Amino acid sequence: MTAGTRGGGDAPTPTLPACLLERLIARSAAAWTVDDLVSLAEERGIRLVTLLHVGSDGWLKTLDFVPRTARTCATSSPAASAPTARACFPASASAPALPTSCCGRA
Amino acid sequence: MLRPRLSTAFLDPFASLPTLAMMCSHAGRDGKPLPQSPDTIVQAAHERLRRETGVELFAHGEVEYFLAKRSEEKDIYGASERGYHATAPFVFGESLRRRALALLAEIGVPVKYAHSEVGYVEAGEADGLIWEQHEIELALAPLPQAADGVVLAQWVLRNLAHRDGMRVSFDPILRPATRAPGSTSTSRRPPTAASSTSSAPTGRSRSRPSG
Numbered sequence: 007m008t009a010g011t012r013g014g015g016d017a018p019t020p021t022l023p024a025c026l027l028e029r030l031i032a033r034s035a036a037a038w039t040v041d042d043l044v045s046l047a048e049e050r051g052i053r054l055v056t057l058l059h060v061g062s063d064g065w066l067k068t069l070d071f072v073p074r075t076a077r078t079c080a081t082s083s084p085a086a087s088a089p090t091a092r093a094c095f096p097a098s099a100s101a102p103a104l105p106t107s108c109c110g111r112a
Numbered sequence: 113m114l115r116p117r118l119s120t121a122f123l124d125p126f127a128s129l130p131t132l133a134m135m136c137s138h139a140g141r142d143g144k145p146l147p148q149s150p151d152t153i154v155q156a157a158h159e160r161l162r163r164e165t166g167v168e169l170f171a172h173g174e175v176e177y178f179l180a181k182r183s184e185e186k187d188i189y190g191a192s193e194r195g196y197h198a199t200a201p202f203v204f205g206e207s208l209r210r211r212a213l214a215l216l217a218e219i220g221v222p223v224k225y226a227h228s229e230v231g232y233v234e235a236g237e238a239d240g241l242i243w244e245q246h247e248i249e250l251a252l253a254p255l256p257q258a259a260d261g262v263v264l265a266q267w268v269l270r271n272l273a274h275r276d277g278m279r280v281s282f283d284p285i286l287r288p289a290t291r292a293p294g295s296t297s298t299s300r301r302p303p304t305a306a307s308s309t310s311s312a313p314t315g316r317s318r319s320r321p322s323g
Contacts, residue, residue: 024217027122035119035220043121043132053129057114059136060150066267068133069114095148 044076062095113139120260122219126271135260151256158255173250173262176229176295177269179205180243180279183235190242192232203228208276209246212268219268221261222251231295241279245295 020029028035030050031042047055057069120135127133138149145152161169181204189202200206206228213226231245248269250261266282273280282295 024223025122025220026218027220035121038118038121040118043118047132050123050132051130052132054127054131056124056127056131056133057116057136058133059114059138060263062148062150064150064263066263070131095146 047073048076113141113143115139120220125215125219125268126275135264151259154256154259169255170252171255171258172224172252173258173265174247175250175262175265175269176245176247176282177266178231178233178243178245178281178283178295179208179273180241180281181277182240183242187242190232190234190244192234193230195228195232195244196230198228203244203246204242205244205246205278208269208272208278209248212265212272213248215268215272216248216250216261216265219264221264222253222257224249224251229295243281247295 023029025035027038027046030046031038033042046052052073055071055073057071059067059069061067114136115138116134116136118134122133124131124133137151137155138146140146145155158169161167187204190204195203209226209228213223217223226246226248229245229247231243233243235242248265250258250265252258253261269280284295
């Protein structure tokens with residue numbers, strides 16, 4: 007069997023570019039749009055959208071959303087709250103409130 | 113406020129459900145970057161350097177780490193100072209390191225190469241853990257992306273180690289009394305810029321990794 011094949015004469019599984027989403031979207035990451043990601047979410051059966059961010063302790067934090075519709079996948083999902091900011095940055099007493107929102111166009 | 117950066121999106125390889133993940137920046141209620149956010153600090157430093165010197169700072173993480181597992185009868189090869197570029201079965205962490213390297217590339221972290229490193233700690237009487245050192249070197253990227261890469265590399269390694277029942281430590285200095293090698297996560301400027309910086313915390317009082 008040739009490396010990179012699924013065996014039994016199947017076509018080789020594409021492995022380049024190495025970034026999976028660049029292969030699926032067929033564009034470099036710098037060119038991705040909200041529409042690209044919404045389409046991808048629909049095509050790939052995405053159940054959750056998770057927002058990762060780095061806390062003051064250096065740990066990776068996450069905030070999970072369920073994309074109920076294509077629109078909610080692409081636009082704001084407002085939530086609380088000041089406790090988020092205090093929890094993420096406890097050493098900073100003057101930390102401003104940190105409401106959470108999702109997926110503005112970047 | 114969390115501001116997603118679309119170019120960082122990836123399919124979470126550890127999620128139990130199909131999950132789209134992306135890295136975010138922090139903003140305050142005024143919409144401005146949150147000053148105390150690590151992301152804001154990195155972005156601001158990068159921008160200030162560019163503004164004041166005209167230098168675009170590229171960096172790459174050299175993510176060194178120790179893996180630990182309980183010593184077993186089959187662990188007959190481990191030895192200090194012989195682990196550099198060693199293959200399995202001379203090291204036990206090769207498979208995990210290779211999976212981490214491939215996963216990082218797949219989620220969009222530019223990687224350069226990976227190999228086992230020289231550090232090795234024999235099983236301690238207290239916990240029976242043997243520790244060996246590995247390294248994943250990331251590829252050059254603008255400083256903010258390089259910082260994301262280091263965070264994601266540590267996240268991937270922690271997830272894989274946890275799943276494999278191992279421990280992972282990024283402690284920079286393992287056994288100062290014996291001058292045994294420790295781990296660093298350094299960020300280096302390209303040849304056109306000046307000095308090196310280290311993002312590694314110090315851990316001089318530790319005799320064994322803390323996990």
